[in-house]
Amino acid sequence: MRDFRIAAPLCAALAVCACAPVGDGSAEGADRTLTVFAAASLTETFQELAAVFEAERPGVAVEFVFAGSSALAEQLVQGAPADVFASADTATMDRVADEVGVVGGPVVFARNTLRIAVPPDNPAGIDSLSDLADDDVAVALCAEQVPCGAAARTALDAAGVAVEPVTWEEDVKAALTRVRLGEVDAALVYRSDVAAADGAVLGVDFPQADTAVNDYPVAVLADAPEPGAAAAWVDLVTSPEGAKALDDAGFDLP
Template identity: 55%
Template sequence: MRAAAAALAAAVALTLAACGSDGPAAPAGGSGGGVTGDVTVFAAASLTESFNRLGEEFEAANPGTTVTFNFAGSSALATQITQGAPADVFAAASPATMQTVVDAGDADGAPTVFVKNQLVIAVPRGNPRGIAALGDLSKADLKVALCAEQVPCGAAASKALAAAGVKLTPVTLEQDVKAALQKVRLGEVDAALVYRTDARAAAAEVEGVEFPESAQAVNDYPIVVLKNAPNKAAAQAFLAFVQSARGRAVLGEAGFQVP
């Protein structure tokens, strides 16, 4: 559907150009830079909802563009990029995973931190186990899901647990934050440590229990255009849109901390 819409928009734009028209103004918040073509964005799983929304708005502001996303754990995405997967933009959930791409020489310039995110304890609606603090997760009869430590949400969870002096044995270690959250949504675990934004996105099914130790494990999210980007002009325009006032508004509504 998105590809068809983009093709139609491109055809309209060509018709207007042939008639000597400047065409309609770009939607509010759009880049309006006249870029076209496909843009492939590799982005941390926790950016799924907000980036999908921004992608649609970017396409509307730039007729003839199509934004395709690859959402996954940041470490997996970094590995794909360094192994040669074609992509235009990389948005990671931690500087450490971004550094993997930078060290491999795959970044075009220095990454920029565009948002921050904090952990919450995701529990089913109604909080049936009465979880109120991070220490509650160490109860012997409680099933807890965490992200694997090499994933940014897992590294953040380890920092928070260490700050609280809490030791626990999760029943599962997931490769991205959406997978950990899904365990709660399916009723397979009693709780999971996930980002505040992910709990908010699933508010119909889960609640996010705030805990003070999350302040010790705030994740910075860097973004960069990739050195071998197939569509560098559109990649730069998309990055600029993410960092624009409109981009910050969408990300803020999703629960991210915007610089």
Template identity: 50%
Template sequence: MTRSVRRTRRMLPLAGVGVAALLALSACSSSDGSTPAKADSSDSASASPKPKGTVTVFAAASLKETFTTLGKQFEQQHPGTKVEFNFGGSDTLAASITSGAPADVFASASPKTMKIVTDKQDAEGTPATFARNQLEIATLPGNPDKVDSLKDLTDPKLKVVLCDKTVPCGAAAQKVLDASHLKVTPVSYEQDVKSALNKVELKEADASLVYKTDVKAAQGKVAGVEFAESKDAINDYPITLLKESKNAETAKAFIALVQSPEGQKVLTQAGFLQP
């Protein structure tokens, strides 16, 4: 009887130690379980990096005003970012990209010039159409030569300037002229739409075929004459991330702004048509 009691007394301290150990393990387990949950939460928050650094955008000359506006908006929305632009003829820009010029985004004035880039597999993904544009006749302010139709541009007394046929505005102009069986002999072919418009602004030409958006952007320096045939040569404007982009996340964010309701509002206010 005495031995049994002594044995029980010896085991009680050991049992107490065991319970304490179990409680300690339980507390550790509970603590360990909560810590990863917090870590996962912070990891999730950092999974979407904020736009930062410089993004270089190659864009058709006709996008100069709208993209400059969107670039400023982007920089304001994302402090620490900078948007640099290279505006020009879409074909020239495409050739520069395929030759290795550093750029993050390409916005072209036609699918044909965008194809130059996609054929060389320099685009990341499939280009998306974000706007469309339509031709208009630009004349001297007040339209002193009374240009009322596309046919009037065939008058040999009229000094007409056209975009080169290799650039989107020139290709569109040639398309409407061919469809109407009209022949215009220009005094010069220009490498982009802004250069063609500038000839009229400087009164070095009487008229030119440019985009509606360019006439509107000129703010009275030229007059615009609409013509029915222009509806048959409306240009789609595609945009894409470039494969060699050094700042892909920021480039994607800029493209998203262009495609957003906010970006579309800027484009439509400038005279672009919805995609």
């Protein structure tokens, strides 16, 4: 198994990075784009951090591709250009590190656990995982090749509960949207996604969530078009400022 480091500054790992502000816009053609492939569950937090990053580096714009980690990994393996990859699990990062390559090794910067998301009035009266096995309860799950789906399978197996979802979703945001739209009674999503919904859903805790804790690693990709900016982004994500944003968003810290 690959070794994952806990957050530490990355600039020293890149000879091209001087740990100075990146892209100050003073030189002709200084405007550059940093492309970040990131797990869907990081959407709100990374967008918040991008505002900080761009304010400190006027010549650099951050462009995100958010999706399920496995879908992002497939795009990267197929040659999609990107500077940074942030995954919702270590297994998917392993694949990218092996088949695409990363600089300095992946860094674990956050952890996430599952909650049951239900509509605010919880019409199905769900208060445990076992309630999801009821044939009258419509459940959305992430596809099992996606980290949130793999975590859901681990938690359900630990509880000895068999669930037949009415829909398999490509990422956790899609599963959450099914609840927000009233199309299902419940979905297994991350704690951070319930927090990001800002009251549009109710989160139900369950003890088996502790059996399926996902570590989130981030890494600069080996062929990053903007390696200096990429290293600076990783340093921001793993900094105290990044940790505060993640903690405020409902993530656990490593």
